[in-house]
Amino acid sequence: MVPPGNRRSGYSRRAHNNIFFAYVATGLGVLIGGALLLGSMSNAGNFAAWRGLASDVTQPAARVTAKGRTAAGGFWATLAGYATWGPENARLKREVGIARVQSVQAAALADENRRLKAMLKLAADTPRPIANAWMMASTNASTRRYGTISTGMADGVRTGMPVRSPEGLIGRVLEVGRHSARVLMITDTESVVPVRRASDGLPAFATGKGDGTVQLRLLTLGINPLKAGDAFVASGSGGIYWPGTPIAVVSELTRDGAMARVLGDPSASEMVVVQPAWAPTEDASLPPPASESEVKAKGKKKSG
């Protein structure tokens, strides 16, 4: 291809100046951008207000896309269902038969749990959600794992609140805009979730790997007691994440822990729930507080 000739400035002083100042402006851009970069690297929350404003502006369009995404997923699932409907139907019928019996048993257990909890005066362990939201967007091109949800300060969402889908924990709210919020997913490398094994309460930390898995690091050293298929839930120590929220299932063992597949896959869950941040002082296993503060806490719960 012939090199473009239209960029030669000739003898025009004005054209010379235009080219010169364009380069000066770009050079300044590099310097200013570098300063901004250093600023945001030292404190990641520095430009939260701008980002909040930007995601608020794009919120309506992104929400429409999220709905379309759900519809498209449903469409493909329906289409794929046609290929496997025969065996699938037989399997589902078998499962429904088993599930009917189990649901009666579960109802009995739930009733028993309710009575036992009432006897021990324990509060309900599932929090009232702050807001329901769509998963609007994610940072698909970056190694950082942030998501954007379609609810914000206007609905009472605050920084630090856990976000979960029906399947499991998605992450926690990092920055809040008026009608949108940015979520740090648990697969991000900066996210650390205190977890315990669902079967026996073995404590560990789940650190994001940035590739859709989490690294489980055990608190206890010695022989690695994990097995592939072990399920881990949030332990709630340190607050924020509600104890018992499903986190991940072990897929592969490492020397000092395991790699685990995240249960609350954000790509599969379009609707998420923002929960209030869990305060460890509400831990039922701790001794009850003094009567005065108990009254205060109850008053707070009622108003909130």
Place this chain on the structure above:
Amino acid sequence: MASRIARRIAKPMARQISRAPSPVIAYSVPWVTVALASIVPGWPLIAVVPIMPPLGFMTLLAWRQLRPGLLPVWAAVPLGIIDDLFNGQPFGCAIVLWSVTMIGLDIIEARFPWRNFLTDWLVATGLIVAYLIAELLIANRAGVGTAWTVILPQMALSVIAYPIVGRVLSWLDRWRLARFRVID
């Protein structure tokens, strides 16, 4: 039916007479497409791994290679700001990298003025790979380390997708210069 088809085919030609391209569209399309390419790719899927090519950056590159000089060199700064608001990197990352890329492209063009499809793709490949590595380094510097192997699939996808981006932009380029405005 046949006459209708004939009229449909003849229509674009009929539209050409005493019409001119709209200057607003002709000049705004590159800016708008780069901004949209920064914002919209986050919507269609919620990814658990970085898989989407850096489409904002690739669109900027493709416009620069398709129509040198249409976007001024300093366009990298405002467009980089928009990208930084949505890309999840530390703020300022795109401003710096895009500006450096625009200046770099001018230097490359002065050095090797004769270009063809393959050299353009080769230059773009080098820049995209360098961009993704720089992004990873900056993100790791600001946060905790992500393994570099995570970006390999994204890199391959971006390099393969680049000619497609160029093709879409050349289609948009023709549309940009379509004769919308009626001259009285």
